[in-house]
Amino acid sequence: MYDLEHLESRLGTLQEHAGDGMKAFWAFDKAAFAPGAIDAKTKQLLALATALTTQCPYCIELHTDAARKAGASDDELAETAMVAAAIRAGGAVTHATHMFKK
Template sequence: MFDMKNLNRLKKLDENAPDSMNAFWKFDKAVFADGALTGQQKQLIAVAVALTTQCPYCIELHTKAARAAGANDEQLTEAALVSAAIRAGGAITHATHLFPAES
């Protein structure tokens, strides 16, 4: 199912909901602009989130964008490990729901 060529179909969304999609594209552009965080930092966050959500399109697109913003292998690796820690931490903390509440 995953094929980067599928992204060419995004134009169908633009055609079918131009106002909403225009708002989305403006929002997306604004979010990734430099601000309190640099564009590179934001792309590294996006890589970590993409790994956590396991979206192959986002992983590829944001990895390329992070590299274009100057991110190196070490930074991408650390972002991946943060992603793994958060995902594993969620499983551990939710495991507390396996046990009855203490009185």
């Protein structure tokens, strides 16, 4: 199912059939990643952590590449992965408390 070529070749189809929605999405995406209070590298590491927790292979690849282009090191990428893993595991632990209702 996952093939980066599918993403690249099929986004046009989505754009064709949902033009207004896709136009709004791309504008929002551009605004979210625009320079601001958070620098480009940090924004890409945040996006990568989110991609790891949602397990989107396209986003993992795209935001890893973007983070590297923004200057992220292997150490920063690895720590980002560990933070994402901690958040995901933490969700399982905290949700487990619902098993023990009195």
